[in-house]
Amino acid sequence: HTSNDTQAVKLSGEEVGKHNSRESCWVIIHGRAYDVTEFLPEHPGGAKIILKYAGKDASDEYDPIHPPDTLDKFLDKKFHLGEVDMNTVEQETKEEDPEEQERQERIKRMPILEQCYNLMDFEAVARRVMKRTAWAYYSSGADDEITMRENHSAFHKIWFRPRVLVDVEKVDFSTTMLGTKVDIPFYVTATALGKLGNPEGEVILTRGAKKHNVIQMIPTLASCSFDELVDAAEGNQVQWLQLYVNKNRDITKRIVEHAEKRGCKGLFITVDAPQLGRREKDMRSKFSDVGSNVQSTGGHDVDRSQGAARAISSFIDPALSWKDIPWFQSITKMPILLKGVQRVEDVIRAIEAGVQGVVLSNHGGRQLDFARSGIEVLAEVMPVLRERGLEDKIEIYIDGGVRRATDIIKALCLGAKGVGIGRPFLFAMSAYGLPGVDRAMQLLKDEMEMNMRLIGAAKIEDLDPTMVDTRNLSSHTTVVPTDTLSLGAYDALIGPKEKVS
Numbered sequence: 001h002t003s004n005d006t007q008a009v010k011l012s013g014e015e016v017g018k019h020n021s022r023e024s025c026w027v028i029i030h031g032r033a034y035d036v037t038e039f040l041p042e043h044p045g046g047a048k049i050i051l052k053y054a055g056k057d058a059s060d061e062y063d064p065i066h067p068p069d070t071l072d073k074f075l076d077k078k079f080h081l082g083e084v085d086m087n088t089v090e091q092e093t094k095e096e097d098p099e100e101q102e103r104q105e106r107i108k109r110m111p112i113l114e115q116c117y118n119l120m121d122f123e124a125v126a127r128r129v130m131k132r133t134a135w136a137y138y139s140s141g142a143d144d145e146i147t148m149r150e151n152h153s154a155f156h157k158i159w160f161r162p163r164v165l166v167d168v169e170k171v172d173f174s175t176t177m178l179g180t181k182v183d184i185p186f187y188v189t190a191t192a193l194g195k196l197g198n199p200e201g202e203v204i205l206t207r208g209a210k211k212h213n214v215i216q217m218i219p220t221l222a223s224c225s226f227d228e229l230v231d232a233a234e235g236n237q238v239q240w241l242q243l244y245v246n247k248n249r250d251i252t253k254r255i256v257e258h259a260e261k262r263g264c265k266g267l268f269i270t271v272d273a274p275q276l277g278r279r280e281k282d283m284r285s286k287f288s289d290v291g292s293n294v295q296s297t298g299g300h301d302v303d304r305s306q307g308a309a310r311a312i313s314s315f316i317d318p319a320l321s322w323k324d325i326p327w328f329q330s331i332t333k334m335p336i337l338l339k340g341v342q343r344v345e346d347v348i349r350a351i352e353a354g355v356q357g358v359v360l361s362n363h364g365g366r367q368l369d370f371a372r373s374g375i376e377v378l379a380e381v382m383p384v385l386r387e388r389g390l391e392d393k394i395e396i397y398i399d400g401g402v403r404r405a406t407d408i409i410k411a412l413c414l415g416a417k418g419v420g421i422g423r424p425f426l427f428a429m430s431a432y433g434l435p436g437v438d439r440a441m442q443l444l445k446d447e448m449e450m451n452m453r454l455i456g457a458a459k460i461e462d463l464d465p466t467m468v469d470t471r472n473l474s475s476h477t478t479v480v481p482t483d484t485l486s487l488g489a490y491d492a493l494i495g496p497k498e499k500v501s
């Protein structure tokens with residue numbers, strides 16, 4: 001397609017449109033055509049999703065799932081066909097579907113940012129204004145979402161034993177995490193597919209983290225590329241890498257070495273997701289546009305519209321085990337932490353394996369349902385470590401359901417170094433962009449200052465286990481306000497007029 005002068009002749013939409021089958025499949029991404037015929041069987045999301053856009057412009061569906069450098073990294077240059085004259089490409093008329101019209105109406109009526117007074121307010125607004133598939137992906141938990149609800153309600157079972165008559169005129173809640181000084185003991189945890197909620201994606205979280213001097217954990221499955229996120233960091237801003245270990249260890253080695261070279265200050269290996277959990281809201285939202293190769297056990301006829309998560313996670317190695325830790329220690333000097341540890345025995349093993357820390361976490365309730373909350377596991381772990389004189393051998397973090405500064409304070413009283421926060425910043429970003437993330441972080445700082453004063457602690461070191469009462473923590477009778485199980489399943493009667501959705 002290159003004429004004899006230097007200016008390549010652009011491909012026409014008609015020309016691309018002829019290649020719309022499994023036998024010859026071209027797609028357009030951001031005004032350039034790519035021959036993906038040979039790639040079809042290798043696509044983690046299955047061939048179906050690509051074939052749906054064969055011969056057409058697939059940019060809109062492509063962006064939230066694939067970092068911008070994906071084609072350069074994974075598609076041989078000989079299949080890069082060059083520029084397309086987009087004037088000759090008929091754009092899919094997005095007939096206004098009523099659901100989208102209604103969503104646009106809700107966006108017009110959404111509350112102004114100043115009306116958000118706590119992190120849950122962002123979730124309430126995001127639920128109304130986000131695209132269905134994006135809301136489904138961010139808000140879903142595994143199976144009956146019991147663990148997802150338990151994560152936050154577990155904090156409701158811990159009560160304070162505040163000190164009084166302590167001079168709290170000056171309150172300092174700064175701390176260090178893996179040696180980095182941070183303003184407040186939380187970090188932005190790794191959550192995949194940031195562009196589902198906001199077209200700019202995770203760079204918004206990078207900017208918010210910089211403004212509030214907290215650390216961002218960069219997800220393996222970010223919509224933005226790793227380098228975009230590191231480039232978006234300013235000055236000595238610290239970032240960590242969250243790693244899903246690839247079956248192909250050469251790829252993993254390359255990712256880890258590159259992250260270290262780019263200055264990452266911590267490697268968090270996710271250990272609670274040998275297979276991504278079944279998130280039914282995500283599946284119900286029929287992520288058909290992404291398809292997915294659900295463990296590709298049933299050949300081509302398996303229903304593949306099972307959510308984005310499955311589509312993007314077929315590379316994760318379920319064989320990862322303790323014997324792999326020395327290999328990681330041989331390929332990087334970064335501190336290594338295990339994200340998703342859920343019992344004290346594994347914390348002891350982590351110390352014996354010589355890793356620098358663990359995150360007590362159940363992946364935000366998106367993996368094993370009925371896994372205990374991070375805060376409950378923390379209450380199990382710390383007394384054992386203290387008893388064995390091991391509490392200074394490792395940094396302990398928790399995540400899951402942290403929505404208030406009192407949740408952060410409870411975790412620190414029990415001995416955590418800090419906490420990870422996920423969904424609140426996703427919802428703030430999705431509803432209000434960077435101003436939303438900025439306000440969410442500032443709200444936590446305001447709450448932190450007030451609650452440190454009221455508990456009688458002038459600095460982080462003043463927080464200790466005597467300031468919390470955790471006797472009720474392991475009772476799991478959680479009040480579930482509107483239990484969809486009973487309302488929608490167990491004892492729900494289908495009335496004569498009720499529409500069975």
Ligand SMILES: Cc1cc2c(cc1C)[n+](S(=O)(=O)[O-])c1c(=O)[nH]c(=O)nc-1n2C[C@H](O)[C@H](O)[C@H](O)COP(=O)(O)O
Nearest residue numbers: 138189190191192221270363364399400401421422423
């Ligand atoms: C909300 C959310 C969480 C994800 C997440 C995506 C979303 C939308 N994704 S996931 O697609 O694979 O499940 C990741 C991920 O990439 N890697 C990871 O280690 N944790 C992942 N997590 C878990 C996250 O790091 C925290 O453990 C969890 O979000 C903490 O709970 P809260 O959301 O309640 O703060």
